Amino acid sequence: MEMSSKLLQKAVEEISQLPGIGKRTALRLALHLLKQPQEQSLHLAEAIKKMREEIQFCRKCHNISDVEVCEICANPSRDESLICVVEDVRDVMAIENTGLFKGLYHVLGGKISPIDGIGPGQLNITTLVEKVRTGVVKELIFALSPTMEGDTTNFYIYKQIKGSDVVTSTIARGIAVGDELEFADEVTLGRSIMHRVPFESSLKNN
Amino acid sequence: MEMSSKLLQKAVEEISQLPGIGKRTALRLALHLLKQPQEQSLHLAEAIKKMREEIQFCRKCHNISDVEVCEICANPSRDESLICVVEDVRDVMAIENTGLFKGLYHVLGGKISPIDGIGPGQLNITTLVEKVRTGVVKELIFALSPTMEGDTTNFYIYKQIKGSDVVTSTIARGIAVGDELEFADEVTLGRSIMHRVPFESSLKNN
Incomplete structure (x- = not known):
């Protein structure tokens, strides 16, 4: 696609690198960013930049975190x-x-x-x-x-x-809560019968 | 959605402001940005920022342009x-x-x-x-x-x-090239008959 603006073209190219976003959607998103108030688009750019530069992965569990050890690992x-x-x-x-x-x-x-x-x-x-x-x-x-x-x-x-x-x-692998038995695949249904649980314990865990 | 990182949460919120992108897709995109090389994510942020700050609308035709008068209007x-x-x-x-x-x-x-x-x-x-x-x-x-x-x-x-x-x-409004007549809506088909063009001119414009 030949565009009248190289700036727009560059932005569209970058946005269309994202998974599941093609050239057309990228153009629609870029034009949306141009239509909305300038701060809002700049906030988006800033949030992406800040996230990419400052985010860390927890040293203990590799979960995403803002600090060296994530909230979960740090919770006594x-x-x-x-x-x-x-x-x-x-x-x-x-x-x-x-x-x-x-x-x-x-x-x-x-x-x-x-x-x-x-x-x-x-x-x-x-x-x-x-x-x-x-x-x-x-x-x-x-x-x-x-x-x-x-x-x-x-x-x-x-x-x-x-x-x-x-x-x-x-x-546990089995039938999801709310699912109809008749639509479950054979492997799942078979396993759910093989690994049945005592009825009393199924009551407890609800 | 409660996230372990405020930076990630902020980015997801900003991305989900885009039209057609919900929280789940925004999270998927944000995690993609975290997985890929840092420059690539920064290029995206930079492209959005630059486009929003520097793009202009052509003074003559209001088309998007990098300069005051767009390429088309400036073309003699x-x-x-x-x-x-x-x-x-x-x-x-x-x-x-x-x-x-x-x-x-x-x-x-x-x-x-x-x-x-x-x-x-x-x-x-x-x-x-x-x-x-x-x-x-x-x-x-x-x-x-x-x-x-x-x-x-x-x-x-x-x-x-x-x-x-x-x-x-x-x-001209009428039947699109390659379309089947039987699937055209009545209004379009009716108009295309009312506004028929001389056969010779239809040959010329192909």
Whole structure:
């Protein structure tokens, strides 16, 4: 697309680098930024710049943080013997939103996926293994997506920490609350029957 | 959504102000910006800032421009007696891409739409009427969308310039090239029959 303004063209090119945003959407967004009050667009630019320059990753759990150790790791009321292993920062937010988990997290930063060229070396696995070796951790909860990559990653970590006294568990897989049985896939339904829970305990956890 | 980083939260809030981008997409984009090399995110922020601060609107036609008078208006080979009236900057780009129009443009910046609170006063109509009064303009082509708002705007401008010698025309409305007749709406099909063109001239314009 040939544009009458090189400034606009540059902005459109940069915006269209974002995932899921094509040239046309980028142009629409750029023109929107030109229409709204100048401060608002500058606030956006400033927020992006500041975030990128100043944000840190927690030294302990690799969660996004404004300081060296994130709020969750720094909170003394959380149980440091219980570690929930997640893929990325969004999973931490999702689990935090449930308000039920009181342990700490460990953000891997992805999952092992040879097809995308991601091996264990690119993930935060070494620091997790070290954490387990200190002896403070009693249980590791694998909360990765139930895909082949997720299962592979779980199994890789499991083998790495073998020999330690740490208990490992995965989050329950089954029919989502509110879902209709008839629309569930066979694997999920089959597993949910194999891993059935005592009725009394299902009442307790509601 | 409660986030572990105020910087991230601020960025997500700013990004989600953009049209068509919700909180979840904004978070995905923000995390993408954090994953990619720092310069790339800073380039995006810089491009937005620079565009917003430095871009100008052409003094003559209100098209987006890096200088006071846009490339099109400043081009001496273009016919200044022929003015194409369009709604916004994207329409200029679309018509320029056809490579067929050699006149100048006039960007209104919208169309009269009482429902959105846009009256003639918010559009660049006064400067268009002044341009017509100088006597240089011989023909005005209305190239607004064929909607009620577009037609209203055309008619408003038409009444404003009444009495001058300027010829007014609208872009042809009819069946789009490549469309199937049977799927065309009745109004379009009816108009395309009423405003039929001599077969020889349809050959020439291909």
